[in-house]
Amino acid sequence: MQLQTKHLLTIRDLLPQEVLGLVQRALELKAALKAGGHERPLAGKSLALIFDKPSTRTRVSFEVGIAQLGGTSLFMTSQDSQLGRDEPLKDTARVMSRYVDCMVVRTFGQEVLTELARYADIPVINALSDLYHPCQVLSDLLTVREKLGQVHGLAYAWVGDGNNMAHSWLEAAACLGLKLRLACPPGFTPEDAIVAHAQAKGAEVQLTTDPAEAVAGAQVINTDVWASMGQEKDAQRRRELFEGYTVDKRLLSLAAEEAIVLHCLPAHRGQEISEEVLEGPRAVVWDQAENRLHMQKAIMEALLTGKAS
């Protein structure tokens, strides 16, 4: 499958059939890897990761993923490149395009990604910004498909901060027409424009301040940290304001019997999720983390060879 987008900056860049195609391809790559290996369609390709925030899963899954597909990667931060000495993004984009085949960028402002993409001749992938985390949610759709057999026809719940992950779930809901209820404390709701876009696209999106209302009958329960990277100074205040938004056994008892609990990790036990739920039978977080590898590979293959399935 040829993706119609050159870059992956947000799930809004993808068509519904492309999202489903990536999920399908990731499943195939996962099965092939478990069966002993697969072709190396990215032999000779190189990937630059430019990260301005810490990462375990995203960095490792992209680096290992491109190696498994036959390519190589290099990792740098803005601070240890000339970006940290104010070399313009537009110059960096054009220079990097002469060396590597793809840039994977984790940063603060979404506008950094937009600017790099504007000037790059190569695909730019959003590895998390303050606004979105598209690769994580694409991978989470793979986990939902694996665990519940489908991504459609389910009730999705989001409990906690209306952050980058919530925004990418809204974009996924918009793209696929999903039913998504979000429970966020007052003042921590997702951006109005992103909610409005999802609703205009026909997604069944509902906002509430009551976690019980969001979770009631849901098959997919999603949460994330209360203070994202870059918000560390606000963490204590948020811990107080988010009281009652912990995904714990009592809240989970309101969900559908077959419900799964997703958390993109890293998790803070006792804050957004209880130890009991995180370590319990409904949580699928380790498979969810593994699936980052398979989805990154599907994404890179699609963007670098035009073959998603």
Ligand code: CP
């Ligand atoms: N979920 C996720 O993106 O994890 P990292 O911050 O470790 O990459």
Ligand code: NVA
């Ligand atoms: N919302 C979190 C996600 C971490 C993977 C953050 O931005 O820090």
